[in-house]
Amino acid sequence: MIECSSITKSYTTGGEETQVLKGVSFSIKSGEFVAIMGPSGSGKSTLMHILGALDTPTSGSYILDGKDVSKLNDDELADIRKEKIGFVFQAFNLLPRATVLRNVALPLVYAEMPKPEREKKAKTALLHAGLDESRFYHLSNQLSGGQMQRVAIARALVNDPAIILADEPTGNLDTKTGEIVLKTFQELNSQGRTIILITHEHDVASHAKRIIHIKDGNILSDETNHHQIILN
Amino acid sequence: MRTSDLLEETLSAVTANKTRSGLTMLGIVIGIASVIALVAIGAGAQNSIAANIQALGANLLTISPGAQRTFGSTVSSGQGSAQSLTAGDADAIAKNISGIKYVxxxxxxxxxxxxxxxxxxxxxxxxxxxxxxxxxxxxxxxxxxxxxxxxxxxxxxxxxxxxxxxxxxxxxxxxxxxxxxxxxxxxxxxxxxxxxxxxxxxxxxxxxxxxxxxxxxxxxxxxxxxxxSVQAENAEVMTQVQTDATALLMQRHKIAEGGTADFRILNQSDIVSTASSVTGVLTQLLAAVAGISLVVGGIGIMNMMLTTVTERTREIGLRKAIGARSKNINAQFLAEAVLLTFFGGAIGVFLGWLISFIVSYFNIVAASVSLNSILLAFSVSAGVGIIFGYYPARKAARMSPIEALRYE
Structure with missing residues (x-):
C-alpha cells in the first residue's frame, strides 16, 4: 500500500538549509493501523504532509497504492488527495454555516459526483463514523467537539480512500471524547481501513497496532503494539 | 467541479455574510444606477431639444436678410436690417430649385x-x-x-x-x-x-x-x-437646396462670387446637430462621472474579496487537502466577485430605470432607457467583477495547502 524509501526533506530558511527528514524508509500494508509518534520538531508533521500528498520529498520515493507520488505536480497531487487520501485534522476544519451533510459531501463535489449520489454516500459515511441521523441537517458550528470530529471522520471516509491520515485527531478534545474518537478509528480499522495516526502522545499512539517513533528526522523504532494485537 | 455546484458554493458563501455582501454590492448598485439614469436623462434631453427644434417645422431652411451696408463704406448695420428679400426671391426659389416641398x-x-x-x-x-x-x-x-x-x-x-x-x-x-x-x-x-x-x-x-x-x-x-422659410422634401437634400438657394439669390441680388451676401440661410439640421452634440457631450461627461463611481465600487469588491480570502484561509487549505485544484479555488472566488457585481448590476439597472421613470413621470425630462445602456451596464459590471476579483482569487488559488491549514 505505502512504500517509502530514503525520503529526505530539506527547507532553506534565511540561506540556511535544514534537513527535517534524513532518509526515512518504511512500508505500510493495506489494513494496518499505524501511529507515527514523535515530539514536536521531530519531522512527523513533514512526514504526514508527504504521506498526505500535500508536499513532495526532496529526495527518495513514495509509492502510494502502486503510484509514485514523489514526482507529481500540484494538480496531480490534488487528484491523488481527492482519490486516495482522507484527512482528519486536529482543528476539525469543518465549513461553518454549512450543514453536516454538506460538509461530508464536500470532497465528492471536487470528484464531480451528482448531488443525490453525493448525499447518499455522505449519509453512509456519517453512519459509519457513528453520528446520529438526527444531526445530519444541523449546521456544523452547532455541534460539540466530539460530534465535529465524527463529521470530519465521515468526510475523510466519504471518497473511500486508500488511507486515512489523522493528524492529532484528539488534540482539541477532552480525554473521554478523545477515547470515543480513537475507538471509532479502531472500528474502522477492524472493517479493513488503513489508518495512519500522527501524534505526540503515547496514550493516543497506544491505540494503534503498530507504532513508528520518529526523532530528529530519523526513525527511532518501528514496532508492533502487542497490547492491541492481544486485545483484538 | 460542476457548474451547478460552483453556483451553490458561491451563493452560500455570498449569503453567509449578508450585510457585508450587501454593502459591497451597494457600490456597484449606485455606479450602475447612476450610469443608466444619467445616460437616460441625457438621451431624453437630447430628444426633447431635437423635438422642440423639429416642432418649428421639419427640414427647414430659414432665409433672412443680411446686414445693411452703405456703398463705399465699411460700416454695417445689424443682421436682418437689409431690405433685401422680396416676394420675387421666394417665387424664384420655388420655381428654380428642385427638392423643395414648400416655400x-x-x-x-x-x-x-x-x-x-x-x-x-x-x-x-x-x-x-x-x-x-x-x-x-x-x-x-x-x-x-x-x-x-x-x-x-x-x-x-x-x-x-x-x-x-x-x-x-x-x-x-x-x-x-x-x-x-x-x-x-x-x-x-x-x-x-x-x-x-x-x-x-x-x-x-x-x-x-x-x-x-x-x-x-x-x-x-x-x-x-x-x-x-423653405421646407426641403427630406433631410438628405437640405444641403443641396441650401447651396442652390445661395447661388440663386447671389445671382438675383447681383452679388459677384466671393462677395458678401446680403442674406443668410440657416439650416435647421445644423441647429439640431449642434444642439445634439452639445447635449451628447454633456451626457458623456455625466456617464464618465458615474463610471468613476463604478470603479470605486469595483475597488470595494476587491477589498472585500481580499478580506474574505484572508478570513477563509483555513477553508482554502481544507478544500485543497480534500482534492480541490488551484483552478477550482480560483473559479470559486472569482465567481463570488462576479456574482456580487452581477446582482449589484441587476439591482442597479432596476434602480436606474426607476429613477428614469420617476424623472419622466414628473415631467422633468422624458428620460429614455436604451437597451444598449442596459447591456453595457451589465457587461461593465461583470467586467468589474472579473477585473477586481481576479487578484484576490489568484491569491487564494496560489496558497500552499500546508500553510493555509496551519493559518491561525
Missing part, C-alpha cells in the same frame, strides 16, 4: 393689439396659407385664411391661444367673428391655432397671423419680406 414668405413685427378694451403687445406675422404645413401649425377652431384672401388684402386674423387668453380671457369661447385692432386697423378673427406648447423665445401660441399682403400694405409699407 413660405413671411414678415413679422410687434404691434399693440386691442380688443374689447383689453390690449396686448405681440408678434404679428404676415404669412400665406402654406405657413401651416411648413411650421407644423394647425387650427383648433374657425379656419385659416385662404390664398384668395391673401390676394385681396383681406383684414382677417388667426390668433394663437395665448393671444386669445390675453384679449378675451382664459379659454374664452365665441372668439371667432370678433374684431380686434392691430395698430389701429380693425381685423376680424377667423380662427384660433392649436396649442403647441412653448418652444422658447419664438412661442407660436403667442402669435397673430394675417395675410402677407395685408401686413405689407398696412404695417411694413413695402413689398419686402422678413424671412423666407
Amino acid at each position: 413660405s414668405p413671411e414678415t413679422s413685427g410687434r404691434y399693440q393689439i386691442v380688443a374689447k378694451g383689453n390690449n396686448t403687445n405681440t408678434s404679428v406675422l404676415g404669412v400665406k396659407p402654406v405657413y401651416l404645413p411648413v411650421h407644423n401649425l394647425s387650427v383648433e377652431s374657425g379656419s385659416f385664411f385662404a390664398d384668395s384672401q391673401v390676394t385681396n388684402y383681406a383684414k382677417v386674423a388667426v390668433i394663437g391661444p395665448t393671444v386669445r387668453d390675453d384679449l378675451f380671457g382664459e379659454n374664452a369661447e365665441n372668439v371667432v367673428g370678433q374684431t380686434i385692432t392691430i395698430k389701429g386697423v380693425p381685423f376680424t378673427v377667423i380662427g384660433i391655432t392649436l396649442t403647441k406648447g412653448g418652444t422658447g423665445f419664438n412661442n407660436p401660441d403667442n402669435n397673430i397671423y394675417i395675410p402677407l399682403t395685408t401686413a405689407q400694405r398696412y404695417f411694413i409699407g413695402n413689398e419686402n419680406l422678413g424671412t423666407i
Whole structure:
C-alpha cells in the first residue's frame, strides 16, 4: 500500500538549509493501523504532509497504492488527495454555516459526483463514523467537539480512500471524547481501513497496532503494539 | 467541479455574510444606477431639444436678410436690417430649385393689439396659407385664411391661444367673428391655432397671423419680406437646396462670387446637430462621472474579496487537502466577485430605470432607457467583477495547502 524509501526533506530558511527528514524508509500494508509518534520538531508533521500528498520529498520515493507520488505536480497531487487520501485534522476544519451533510459531501463535489449520489454516500459515511441521523441537517458550528470530529471522520471516509491520515485527531478534545474518537478509528480499522495516526502522545499512539517513533528526522523504532494485537 | 455546484458554493458563501455582501454590492448598485439614469436623462434631453427644434417645422431652411451696408463704406448695420428679400426671391426659389416641398414668405413685427378694451403687445406675422404645413401649425377652431384672401388684402386674423387668453380671457369661447385692432386697423378673427406648447423665445401660441399682403400694405409699407422659410422634401437634400438657394439669390441680388451676401440661410439640421452634440457631450461627461463611481465600487469588491480570502484561509487549505485544484479555488472566488457585481448590476439597472421613470413621470425630462445602456451596464459590471476579483482569487488559488491549514 505505502512504500517509502530514503525520503529526505530539506527547507532553506534565511540561506540556511535544514534537513527535517534524513532518509526515512518504511512500508505500510493495506489494513494496518499505524501511529507515527514523535515530539514536536521531530519531522512527523513533514512526514504526514508527504504521506498526505500535500508536499513532495526532496529526495527518495513514495509509492502510494502502486503510484509514485514523489514526482507529481500540484494538480496531480490534488487528484491523488481527492482519490486516495482522507484527512482528519486536529482543528476539525469543518465549513461553518454549512450543514453536516454538506460538509461530508464536500470532497465528492471536487470528484464531480451528482448531488443525490453525493448525499447518499455522505449519509453512509456519517453512519459509519457513528453520528446520529438526527444531526445530519444541523449546521456544523452547532455541534460539540466530539460530534465535529465524527463529521470530519465521515468526510475523510466519504471518497473511500486508500488511507486515512489523522493528524492529532484528539488534540482539541477532552480525554473521554478523545477515547470515543480513537475507538471509532479502531472500528474502522477492524472493517479493513488503513489508518495512519500522527501524534505526540503515547496514550493516543497506544491505540494503534503498530507504532513508528520518529526523532530528529530519523526513525527511532518501528514496532508492533502487542497490547492491541492481544486485545483484538 | 460542476457548474451547478460552483453556483451553490458561491451563493452560500455570498449569503453567509449578508450585510457585508450587501454593502459591497451597494457600490456597484449606485455606479450602475447612476450610469443608466444619467445616460437616460441625457438621451431624453437630447430628444426633447431635437423635438422642440423639429416642432418649428421639419427640414427647414430659414432665409433672412443680411446686414445693411452703405456703398463705399465699411460700416454695417445689424443682421436682418437689409431690405433685401422680396416676394420675387421666394417665387424664384420655388420655381428654380428642385427638392423643395414648400416655400413660405413671411414678415413679422410687434404691434399693440386691442380688443374689447383689453390690449396686448405681440408678434404679428404676415404669412400665406402654406405657413401651416411648413411650421407644423394647425387650427383648433374657425379656419385659416385662404390664398384668395391673401390676394385681396383681406383684414382677417388667426390668433394663437395665448393671444386669445390675453384679449378675451382664459379659454374664452365665441372668439371667432370678433374684431380686434392691430395698430389701429380693425381685423376680424377667423380662427384660433392649436396649442403647441412653448418652444422658447419664438412661442407660436403667442402669435397673430394675417395675410402677407395685408401686413405689407398696412404695417411694413413695402413689398419686402422678413424671412423666407423653405421646407426641403427630406433631410438628405437640405444641403443641396441650401447651396442652390445661395447661388440663386447671389445671382438675383447681383452679388459677384466671393462677395458678401446680403442674406443668410440657416439650416435647421445644423441647429439640431449642434444642439445634439452639445447635449451628447454633456451626457458623456455625466456617464464618465458615474463610471468613476463604478470603479470605486469595483475597488470595494476587491477589498472585500481580499478580506474574505484572508478570513477563509483555513477553508482554502481544507478544500485543497480534500482534492480541490488551484483552478477550482480560483473559479470559486472569482465567481463570488462576479456574482456580487452581477446582482449589484441587476439591482442597479432596476434602480436606474426607476429613477428614469420617476424623472419622466414628473415631467422633468422624458428620460429614455436604451437597451444598449442596459447591456453595457451589465457587461461593465461583470467586467468589474472579473477585473477586481481576479487578484484576490489568484491569491487564494496560489496558497500552499500546508500553510493555509496551519493559518491561525
